[in-house]
Amino acid sequence: MSIAFPLGLILGIIASGKIIDDDSHLKVWVIVPTRFLLALMRSIHELVWAVLLVAALGLSPLAAIVALAIPYAGILGRIYAELLQDTPSQPILALKSTGASPFKIICYGLLPLSLPDMLGYTFYRFECAIRAAAILSFIGIQGIGYQIQLSLHDLLFNQVWTLLIFLLVLIVVVDFWSGKLRRSLTE
Amino acid sequence: MIESKARPAVSLNSVHKRYGTTDALIDINLSVEPGEVVALVGPSGSGKTTLLNTICGLTIPDSGEISISGQSLTNIKHRKTLATLVGIVSQQYGLIPTLPVVQNVLAGKLGSWTNLKSVLSLIWPQDRKQASSILSSLGLDEKINERTSHLSGGEQQRVAVARVLIQSPDVILADEPVASLDPALAESVMGLLSRITQVDNKTLILSSHSPYLIQTYCSRIIGIRQGRIIFDMPISEINDDIFHDLYETNQILQR
Incomplete structure (x- = not known):
């Protein structure tokens, strides 16, 4: 997620088209390829990415991380682009009239306007990523799913239950964290 | 570009703007000298906002020429x-409701700040003294750290005024800048x-519907109806009949 979030954010900002002037001919040449890239990243499931990357990188945690980061950046980027497109245009126009550059418009306009919604969705995706990480390790990559599988094979059900409860606790903690952050942003 | 004091602050030369099938501005010719306080009056939908947005470059006219201090907008x-x-x-x-008041005021500085300073200012507001002195002249100094969305309509309007004051451009355009304020505050702003x-x-250059405020604070008055300038005169020549004609004929036309 720490790779998917910044990557998705950058691609999402570009794909939203909010920082490119409407009359610029750059618009088509930048936005369409970015959207295509986002579609490509998310159209392939993380499990498929994992199989491909295990073939390329071996059974390493890196393969799992990249396999999750690519489709998650694609999904986040698409949602961010939509959230950014839904921001009201009046404040953005006002910032343009103060002479703000696109970068400053992102910092002072687009992000503050859409951050609460973005955060909520990012945390939801974080939950999904935790679950997906457990699944990925069923294909042999080290991880909690791998441990569950081992314990199951050894018929050590008390260990299986401990690991499942651990997963539950992880999700609850993420939920709590997300609620707290969102409240501090929206008051 | 040669600077000259004799140049008009704002000049528009046969400016046209259409939205779909309606003409928002028709053949606008206008010249405003530095130091003038001009009031735009006219019924809702007459083109006041479009005219102001066109002068500041937010709306691009379909044809015609606009210059500010002798520089054509298309050349800037x-x-x-x-x-x-x-x-x-x-x-x-056009405020950002999720940011504190001080950040919204300082947004007027974004044109002159570097990227680094702009980002730093989100954490430690830069030029805070200047922001707070402008806010206090608008009666808002206590609200400086408040979240903008918590402010009332009238307070937000004054934050928007503070932002343009800290930006401090040569030509200030204001679209009904005191519409949400009570009479006493309206007068002080x-x-x-x-x-x-x-x-x-x-x-x-401001638009307003208040004859009293216009007559007290403006030097010149321009009446607009259906995208055309109907009259343009010094404030001393204005009388109630002209006002009534401007607003009432429109209602008859709509029937």
């Missing part, structure tokens, strides 16, 4: 150059705007 390539020449307080304020215009030799 950088937004930050434009921001030193002209700034606007729009009707919807209008007084402040016209004083700053005079002291710093700026130019102020």
Whole structure:
């Protein structure tokens, strides 16, 4: 997620088209390829990415991380682009009239306007990523799913239950964290 | 570009703007001298907002020429150059509700700040003294750290005025800048705007529906109806009949 979030954010900002002037001919040449890239990243499931990357990188945690980061950046980027497109245009126009550059418009306009919604969705995706990480390790990559599988094979059900409860606790903690952050942003 | 004092602050030459099938502005010719306080009057939908947005470059006219201080808008390539020449307080304020008041005021400085300074200012507000002195002249100094969405309509309107004052362009455009304020506050904000215009030799063009405020604070009045300039005269020549004609004929036309 720490790779998917910044990557998705950058691609999402570009794909939203909010920082490119409407009359610029750059618009088509930048936005369409970015959207295509986002579609490509998310159209392939993380499990498929994992199989491909295990073939390329071996059974390493890196393969799992990249396999999750690519489709998650694609999904986040698409949602961010939509959230950014839904921001009201009046404040953005006002910032343009103060002479703000696109970068400053992102910092002072687009992000503050859409951050609460973005955060909520990012945390939801974080939950999904935790679950997906457990699944990925069923294909042999080290991880909690791998441990569950081992314990199951050894018929050590008390260990299986401990690991499942651990997963539950992880999700609850993420939920709590997300609620707290969102409240501090929206008051 | 040669600077000259004799050049008009704002000049429009046969400016046209269409939205779909309706003409928003028809053949607008206008010249405003530095130091003038000009009132735009006219019924809702007459083109006042479109005219102001066109002057500050937010709306691109279909044809015609606009210059600020002798420089044609089409020749000004950088937004930050434009921001030193002209700034606007729009009707919807255009504030960022999730940011504190101080950040919204300092947004007026974004044209002159570097990227680094702008980002730093989100954490440690830069030039805070200047922001707070402008806010206190608008009666808002206690709200400086408040979240903008917690402010009332009238307070938000004054934050928008503060932002254009800190931007400090040569030409200040204001679209109904006191519409959400009570009469006493409206008068003090209008007084402040016209004083700053005079002291710093700026130019102020504002739209308003209040004959009293216009007659007290403006030097010139321009009436607009259905995208056309109907009259343009010094404030001393205005009388109630002209006002009534401007607003009432329109209602008859709509029937």
